[in-house]
Amino acid sequence: MSEHDEIRTPVSLQGISSDDPHLQPLSKNPQLVERVIAANFLLGLLLVAAFGACYWVNAKPWTLGATLGGGLFFLGVGLVAWGKYLMPRGPFVEERHELATSTEDRNALAAAIVERGGGVVKRRKLLGGLLGGGVGIFTIVAMFPLLRSLGPLPKRTLDTTDWKKGTYLVDITGRRVSVGDLAIGSIVTVYPEGLQNSDRGQAVDQTVLIRISDEDFTTQKGRETWGPAGYLAYSKLCTHLGCPVGLYEQELQLLVCPCHQSMFNVTNGALPQFGPAPRPLPQLPLYVDASGYIRSQSGYKVPVGPGFWERS
């Protein structure tokens, strides 16, 4: 402590007698409290030892947690009680010294920055400018890894899928779907042939195939040929946040996204009917080929999945 502080808190220079009430325990019955704490410590000690034993013999996980947790809990409760009830009750006080220094000190610091530092730069404007420019360019250059190394640029990859003209629809096992495979009211997730096990096939190309009747089905004007034999194919990526639209409510003909409950009307071009999704699920135009396999007339006409800036 400095001399200055001693003047502020002269009392702290003194000792106090060990029978001062501030040094007495808070508890009115310290003997009893001590016994209770001892019991806690004993229990904690035994449980912690039991934890070691349980771990050694590889006992069930819950016994590990029960012994470890119980042991630490009782040791902790005992220690808290020791501090609270048996140690000097206080209350004690300490001075709070003002943190602020004097105006001279502040001015001195400001002068060092403004006059000493700023003066140096002002006198050599060219050097300051060049150094600033160098650091500035380096800052920009340092961000190049973002552009070149962290990942490829999106370009137009978000706009397209791997569905093309004549792509076979296959299920997760790679089996081609033919016209007789689905009963009316059933649903299957399909992928472009060959991509059913790939990340991209799973994440981007995933499509639900629903059979809602046994006749050609038109969901919207201009889509007269898209639903041969009652087969409708929609992108399985929710247009809200890209969760798989995995629930098919057959009675109401709705596709439901389990994440945020967006609902899409299957019979009406998957227009959103409820929930936060703003756009319909893109529909994949289908046809049945001569051998009875279901194939895509073309790719999706619009980007699949959630919205993004460049989505036209």
Next chain:
Amino acid sequence: MTDVIDTKRAKKQALGPYGKVGHAINELDERLGVAKGGRTFMDKIFPDHWSFMLGEIALYSFVVLVVTGVFLTLYYIPSTDLVTYHGSYLPLDGQRMTEAYASSVNLSFAVRGGLLMRQMHHWACDIFVGSIVVHMARIFFTGAFRKPRELNWTIGLTLLILAIANGFLGYSLPDDLVSGTGIRIAYSIILSIPLAGSYLAFWVFGGNYPGTAVIPRFFILHVLIIPLIIIGLVGAHLFLLVRQKHTQFPGKGRTEKNVVGTPMFPVFIAKTTGFLFVTTGVIALLGAFAQINPIWQFGPYTASRISYAVQPDWYMGFLDGALRIWPSWSFHSWGYTIPLEVFVPSVLLPGLIFNIAYVWPAIERKFSKDNQLHNLLFRPSDRPKHTAAGVASLVFVAMLFIASSTDVLANFFRLPLNEVLWAMRILVIISPLIAYPITWKICKEIQAVQGGGKRKTANIVSRTTEGEYVAVPAPAYADDVHQELEPTPVPRYIVESDEHETTTGVRVAER
């Protein structure tokens, strides 16, 4: 024989009155000059109030997070390479999965103590974020954020955001079906940012979703980069706490210019170490008896699969709720799309919430024209408007949180989903408006109550000889009378009282 004894005694005397400890301090102080600062640090006063331990819960659950987290890194493999599982959990036998998922299942079942450590880690995380929120509420409602502590409020808020972010990253690492869906949603949220969204998403994920980079990248962020920042900020948080000293509630002997409580050593050290044990113990008990995130039941992540009733960890709930109830408004023109249905509730809204919280101390300073230093706290009832504003904000976020389970609520109450959704949309707006005046009124009522917080005593009614009835309140219960002593400075040394036989006499610390 006597020679030996004499030598020992001589040695003891040579060591001085404080024996080996004193000797060690001498050696240390000669080299580092730590004695004065060390003694001041041991005398540091900690106010005695239960609400001051909320921050300790946060600190100690973070300790548990670090310890259990280090254990988990020994067994977890941050890789999206596909493997075929042949481990001890038979229902998954033969399934193709990423190494990340396989190693998470393995460390749960095949590593001794692994399941307990994983469950403790997850529980500690939920408690960490929760205790930060409650701690912040205490700081807010008692005015501890005011000048000179605005910087520590800022650090604390940053810690909350980092805790939430790191919680989400860690939750994603097992690559199970539920967490994978969470990553999918995070990707789409980044994608929704106007102009730069698709670039940012590609940079974070290393390409179009899902890519192979995301698990290793999330891993290094989760176990190294963000924890390092958290540790640094926790250090700064505690340094400022020591530098500026604690706030305290008004009371006997307490002023703006002092701190009243118990000293760091040994009282506070005992209590806080005990509390570290209790916190760890409770987390271990939760890990033992309360199952959390049973990833083996969810199965490995496949982009085209999904589970029903998917909810994120609680601290992401308000975001999920906002995404559910925000209407399906999207901007689409001139060949560009702004996915407002995602951008507003999941980017703008949290940005707004946290930014308001960041500038709150400045706003309040400006509007109350109060530029004084404040070390004494106020009670929430003393500031009805302030408290009401805080409660309304918390109610708003709580309603968003409840909205994250619209589907579960609809199922549970057998209500149409549509009604639940609209109810939540209305409640999110209405509830804060109702909460504000109610809180304000409660504060006013509490202010009017004299002797609040004490038990009521009987009115003793007596009849005077003239037949007049007089009601006199009985004295307060003995337990309710404030029995605190007048605070005293921490004694420099303790004088043994005369009753004790002492060989050394008065022990005086040389200054």
